[in-house]
Amino acid sequence: MILSNEGTLRSAVSDHGKLLPILSADLVPTLEEYSHLLGIPVSIRVPFSGLEEIPRSNFIVETLHLKKSEIEAHWVKKGGLFGLPSDFLIKEATAFAKARTIRLFLIGNLVPTLLGDMYFSLHLRNSNGGGTIVCCNPLLYKWFILHLPQAPAFVENKQCLRWSQRLMSLTNDDIVWYDPSLSSLEIIDSCCEFSNVPLIGIQGGINYNPALARRQLGFPLRDKPNKTLLKGIFYQEGKDPKHLKQKIVHAWHNVHRKVRSELGPCNCVALEAYILWVKKRALELKMPYPCERPMSMVMVEPLNLPNQDVEELEDTLTKMKQEKDMWEECFRALSKKHEELQLESKDNDALIKLLED
Structure with a gap:
């Protein structure tokens, strides 16, 4: 599968008008993922x-x-x-x-700017109900497909389904949540007084919430996030009455990073309390879509056994066949003996009757 141009990506997210809130509700691009895809670390320098x-x-x-x-x-x-x-x-x-x-x-320090452009453009497009996504679309597309199923039924799309049909058919178990290659990265969790990570793009500023991305970095989502972690900020270039740009620049002088040991053992699952919060949020955002299953995503993987186990199974099978043959021989011998005894019994009954007469 090749990287998308702008038109392909736009069709992927505009076929279904409310796919963008889904993206922000449970699966979110992160600095760590963008950094890994680009092969560029997030520098300690203040971003553009x-x-x-x-x-x-x-x-x-x-x-x-x-x-x-x-x-x-x-x-x-x-x-x-x-x-x-x-x-x-x-x-x-x-x-x-x-x-x-x-x-x-x-x-x-390109990564925060590229991620900021993406979030800013998606937010603005979703708020306005239409428009062009102005960001590094090939990078967003590459991130997106990395989380999609790799099953041939989905990748090949032999039914020529629209992106909306393909995406709306997915369930929680179909998503590729975690890439183990991210296991060595430190995680930027917040900046200065901000409870999440503020970003500045070319056209304006916005923040994103790493608390929603724990699963993508290999950690469980245990409970609904704290409201303070979900506090949003947004401004457009030239329309910044609260001077958020200066605050964000100041915040990037004090970045809070966490090593993996601070976040607990690796286990990329979502627990019931978090799932209930997501469902409630989906209802609030008017996203109660019926699940479509236009394709079979179930893959039966071949059972690969070590050679030693195969040989043991073959020996066991041979012994079972030998035992089967032995018991069949015994059954035939007993059946024959039973027939002989029945005939002998009839002869004896006939002889007894003759003597009585």
């Missing part, structure tokens, strides 16, 4: 905020290993933004590398 100074030409020269004269000659303003045209950076390209994009890469 847009408040940084426009990089000077000498700094860009050191980073891109280009001549200062070349940078200064091509540093232009377009749409009110300074940057480098990508026909300078990449031959035959026509896009424009904005200064803020250059700053984003120079900071060296």
Whole structure:
């Protein structure tokens, strides 16, 4: 399966208008998962905020290993933004590398920004009831399919079902909840005074709740989350009366990380109390969908036994066949003896009757 373009991903989530709340209710992308998919660690540096100074030409020269004269000659303003045209950076390209994009890469902490863009765009799209998802769609798609079943019935989709039909047919047991390769990562649990993790994307800021993602990181979801952990924040660029951007930037100077030993033994299950909370939340969000099962997701796995066990079973089977043959021979001998005794009995009865007469 290849990565999706924007249109494919948009069809995956827009075929059914309320699939996005499902995503936020029980299965959520995390910094750790994005970091693992990209092969880029979450740095200790404060992520991109847009408040940084426009990089000077000498700094860009050191980073891109280009001549200062070349940078200064091509540093232009377009749409009110300074940057480098990508026909300078990449031959035959026509896009424009904005200064803020250059700053984003120079900071060296991409993962929080990419995750923030995704959450911001999904939240805005869901709130408005439509629109285009503006984020790194191939990354979101790759994360999404990693949690979907790998059974041929689902992957091959021979029935040519729509994404909505395929997704709405899934049950809790069909989802691939945990990737063991994440077991060595530290978990960013909160930042400074925030009870969860605030993120800044290109278009605005939002937070996400690691408390809902414990299962994806290998830990059980035992009970409904504390309301303080679910407190949401959101602002759009240029519309930030509460100055949330500055608060988020400050919070990323004090990131609270947890090692796996602090969260208990690995056991990626959801207990009854949490499941009841999810069901109640689904009703509140008007998501009581009937479950569809258009395809069989049950896979009968072959029974693989060690060679020693196979040999023992074969010996046992041979002995059982020998015993069966022996008992069948005994049965035939006894049956024959029974017939002979019956005939002898009849002869004796006839002789007794003759003597009595």
